[in-house]
Amino acid sequence: MKKKMIALLTSMTLVLSTILMGCGSQKNTGETKEQQTEEASSETAQTSDKLPEKFKIGVVIWSTTDDLGGASARLLDYASDVIGCEMVYNTNISSPESQITATENLIAAGCNAIAICNYSDDILPKITSLCEENEVYFTLIWRSISDPEVKEIVEASPYYLGNTCESEEETGYMMGKSFYEKGCKNIAVITMEKGDATADARDAGFDRACEEFGMNRISEVRNNTLTAEETTKAVENFLASFPEMDGIFVTGGSNTILEGVIQALALHNKTGEVKVACIDFISDLDKYIEEGAIDAISGGHFVDPLFSYMLMVNKLAGTPLSDKCEQIDLNFINLQSPEDARNYYEYCEGDSYPYNEEEIRNMVKYFNPDMTIDQLKEIASAYSIDDVVSRHGEGATDTANN
Numbered sequence: 001m002k003k004k005m006i007a008l009l010t011s012m013t014l015v016l017s018t019i020l021m022g023c024g025s026q027k028n029t030g031e032t033k034e035q036q037t038e039e040a041s042s043e044t045a046q047t048s049d050k051l052p053e054k055f056k057i058g059v060v061i062w063s064t065t066d067d068l069g070g071a072s073a074r075l076l077d078y079a080s081d082v083i084g085c086e087m088v089y090n091t092n093i094s095s096p097e098s099q100i101t102a103t104e105n106l107i108a109a110g111c112n113a114i115a116i117c118n119y120s121d122d123i124l125p126k127i128t129s130l131c132e133e134n135e136v137y138f139t140l141i142w143r144s145i146s147d148p149e150v151k152e153i154v155e156a157s158p159y160y161l162g163n164t165c166e167s168e169e170e171t172g173y174m175m176g177k178s179f180y181e182k183g184c185k186n187i188a189v190i191t192m193e194k195g196d197a198t199a200d201a202r203d204a205g206f207d208r209a210c211e212e213f214g215m216n217r218i219s220e221v222r223n224n225t226l227t228a229e230e231t232t233k234a235v236e237n238f239l240a241s242f243p244e245m246d247g248i249f250v251t252g253g254s255n256t257i258l259e260g261v262i263q264a265l266a267l268h269n270k271t272g273e274v275k276v277a278c279i280d281f282i283s284d285l286d287k288y289i290e291e292g293a294i295d296a297i298s299g300g301h302f303v304d305p306l307f308s309y310m311l312m313v314n315k316l317a318g319t320p321l322s323d324k325c326e327q328i329d330l331n332f333i334n335l336q337s338p339e340d341a342r343n344y345y346e347y348c349e350g351d352s353y354p355y356n357e358e359e360i361r362n363m364v365k366y367f368n369p370d371m372t373i374d375q376l377k378e379i380a381s382a383y384s385i386d387d388v389v390s391r392h393g394e395g396a397t398d399t400a401n402n
Helices: 004-030 031-045 067-083 096-108 122-134 147-155 168-181 197-213 228-241 258-268 287-293 301-316 340-351 357-362 375-383 385-392
Strands: 056-060 085-089 113-118 135-140 160-165 185-190 218-224 246-252 275-279 296-299 325-327 332-334
Touching: 031 246, 056 067, 056 096, 056 301, 067 085, 067 357, 085 096, 096 113, 096 122, 113 301, 122 135, 122 147, 135 301, 147 296, 160 301, 168 197, 168 246, 168 275, 168 296, 185 228, 197 218, 218 228, 228 258, 246 258, 258 275, 287 340, 301 325, 301 375, 325 375, 332 340, 340 385
Parallel strands: 056 085, 056 113, 113 135, 135 160, 160 325, 185 218, 185 246, 246 275, 275 296
Antiparallel strands: 296 332
16 A cells, blocks of 8 residues: 555656656746747748648739740749749739729739839829728839839838839840941831830930930831731831941830841841841840841840749748838840850740749848848849859759848
8 A cells, every 4th residue: 555655655756757848948048938839830831842831812914925024034933833822913904094904903803912013103193092992011023213203102101012023224234335336227117105214215225325326316206015026017107218237126026026037127128137136035036146137136134023923932931031012023024146145045934944943032031130221132133044044954952032
């Protein structure tokens, strides 16, 4: 009986000691229940490969079937598959007013955030009001805000997260300079309607080059919806009316326009004689550069929306990269040779993507707690053919950007 009592007391002592040790261990952490919950969420984030909620991201864009728009949509779809979001595109935009309607429709479709490629600054105050009223975050893609009053209105909104853009005017200037370096004096231009923010900036840069280097802008067509056949006719009109023409500048060539220019010059045996410079890439660039059908071309900026997308995703996931709106600057890629073009399509826009799954997740703080806005900006500013080849080319280690 005495042995049974001793055994019972020993067991009770062990149980009590275990309980006290457990309580003591919890007390020694010095953490609140809320802090422990945050740590648990962080651990879950690092082991999960999808976001905690399937956020719906809308995009207002001119097209998802042309070279530039299509490449951007494929990249955004890929990123969304990787991290677990849903993409919705509205391409029914033929005017600034229709972009407002497109934004309204995406809000009605339940989008949590929207990326907008706006025609002009004028529509942005209305876009801002719509997003504020419906508590929907928004960003701009391929755009910056030049109007100071509009900029102040938009950037004051807690729902505006920022923009991604390129140096459009400087690129227009560089295209103009390339004509001078090829010995051109009389250049025709195929561009977009006045009031389009991108076209206006590219035009301004080109005109600055013409003034600086003594070249003439002899004629223009303002229509970025031309088919290849319509573009061919426009070029034939240039050739008939301006026999002195020795260059054609296409400010945006992804909508079959550049193909039409190349076809027209080939039909009239003017390939190489009339120099061609263009912003926006198309397929078969290596062939066209090798044949001398294209003399200067900048593009590759289909990755632009990805960085605005990351601003939105990080905010929606509860891990914002900044407490204010941010501008992310991206470089154009300039192709100088057929080899450049082949490398571009092999590593950047062909069957592969410029960022792999690990690199995509690493841009999201939910998966990578060390990600900062400065790091995201560094990833964007580093973007080039050499950058992608160094990460994904033969012999590169399969690691993400740090």
